[in-house]
């Protein structure tokens with residue numbers, strides 16, 4: 022019967038587990054959405070391990086916030102190179118050829134062994150595979166991790182009992198070992214290289230029999246040190262396991278590599294070196310004698326070893342980040358998901374950041390304003406401001422989609438109620454509101470109200486100046502005059518939507534371009550008369566907007582889409598007007614000047630017109646008069662709109678304009694919409 026010292030038992034290894042930090046998943050989500058998209062090619066990632074701090078905690082590889090960066094590892098942590106495969110669907114994850122992935126990893130390890138490359142970088146023998154599916158909608162992940170090991174034809178066996186480090190080395194020798202190991206890490210030629218830790222994840226410990234001196238060496242000098250009676254040598258591995266007599270996972274491939282490299286037959290002394298980070302304590306290390314045989318590494322006739330490493334149960338682990346996420350952030354990331362997918366699948370060059378940065382001013386918070394705001398949010402435009410003077414009335418909530426019965430009961434100011442509704446829908450919006458009346462030509466200002474109206478003009482001018490895009494969504498012709506003038510002065514992209522009973526007109530006002538003759542017209546460029554009070558002395562049916570219900574939603578959506586196409590055009594607001602049969606000039610297609618549609622025949626047409634140099638709202642003479650005289654000019658126009666016709670010279674050329682109107686250019690006034698909203 023064999024003595025206990027010569028008995029052999031199969032060597033036990035504790036498998037690695039994978040500990041994936043929350044930051045890793047968030048980073049993966051971001052990369053999937055913006056970088057990998059539907060590409061499922063394997064991606065290199067880094068994890069790290071250290072000696073587990075407690076025997077009850079199984080050794081693990083951590084994937085943290087740095088996983089996608091380099092192989093940086095903290096002191097006494099060892100980097101592990103990994104391969105990430107992130108599938109596009111759960112089905113793909115379940116069907117994925119794990120065997121193949123593992124074989125590829127095994128082949129890489131085997132190559133490192135057969136070429137001897139592992140001697141300079143034993144860390145390369147420890148690898149991991151992470152196969153996962155990220156459900157970006159729900160922030161749920163499923164994953165499975167493998168730690169590939171080469172399987173010898175005959176398992177490694179331990180001879181005799183394991184010995185604690187105190188049974189092998191005295192205190193002085195243990196100190197020499199600990200210091201020697203740290204020196205080895207520090208003495209490597211490239212100390213700053215993050216691979217330094219991986220290069221010493223396996224090493225050699227020698228004990229001179231004559232002097233009892235303990236020294237630590239790189240694993241590459243094994244051959245020179247071993248095979249003499251004068252010294253004992255140990256193959257040492259930085260061991261992640263904390264269980265008393267069980268070795269951690271990295272030893273398996275290191276033993277395989279050493280046995281193959283140096284054609285070992287017999288036994289090797291192995292030291293499982295354990296130094297818990299920050300504790301300067303190696304007392305949990307242990308040594309043992311392991312039976313190895315180069316001749317029994319590979320099965321007869323085989324040229325490479327098989328590889329194992331997926332967990333036995335093959336189960337996918339679920340991770341749900343949604344409870345960890347701030348509800349508002351969850352709402353934000355979910356809301357932008359569709360846009361990111363649009364960019365990913367349809368429009369890789371779509372500049373979503375541009376939309377995120379765009380500030381819009383919505384003049385009018387009625388049916389058009391409400392729907393424009395909703396469509397802006399759909400495009401990820403979250404910075405906008407409502408301007409409206411009205412209050413929510415009982416007739417509004419059904420048609421004006423941001424209001425409800427309570428707003429009407431409270432008579433809430435429309436601008437504020439609309440802003441609050443947007444915040445309720447999507448807390449990420451930075452929405453402002455101004456209860457502000459738009460001064461209108463033909464609505465005279467008396468001396469008493471002069472100062473207040475002057476303030477309104479100044480405030481409106483400041484709001485337009487701050488905005489990138491102005492939506493003109495009021496319900497009367499005269500209420501559009503001052504904003505049009507101010508947009509011209511500040512050279513802002515102005516998108517104008519107007520409704521008729523069964524039709525709509527959506528247009529963008531031209532901004533100044535390098536070629537003034539190319540400038541596109543504004544809402545008033547085809548007008549031959551100055552706007553007047555169209556609201557007083559009207560019956561109820563004349564005062565209220567009477568339109569087919571769907572028309573407003575159509576016009577609002579088109580107004581935002583027109584803005585979107587315009588912003589994605591290289592020239593932005595200065596983009597030339599595309600005609601119906603032109604090729605697309607913007608990433609999003611055509612960038613027309615005007616869109617006119619009718620619901621009764623479901624037809625839509627694109628139209629365009631140049632800016633008119635005698636326009637009563639956007640022409641140079643009007644803008645100059647405003648710049649020179651400021652509010653005095655506005656006040657005189659409010660009191661006497663006819664001044665505009667004289668100022669611009671329109672009066673003199675009315676005949677000419679009349680002729681122009683007989684042509685194809687449309688009559689915008691015909692589909693102007695009317696409402697009490699801006700009545701003063």
Ligand SMILES: [Zn+2]
Nearest residue numbers: 543546636639
């Ligand atoms: Zn004009």
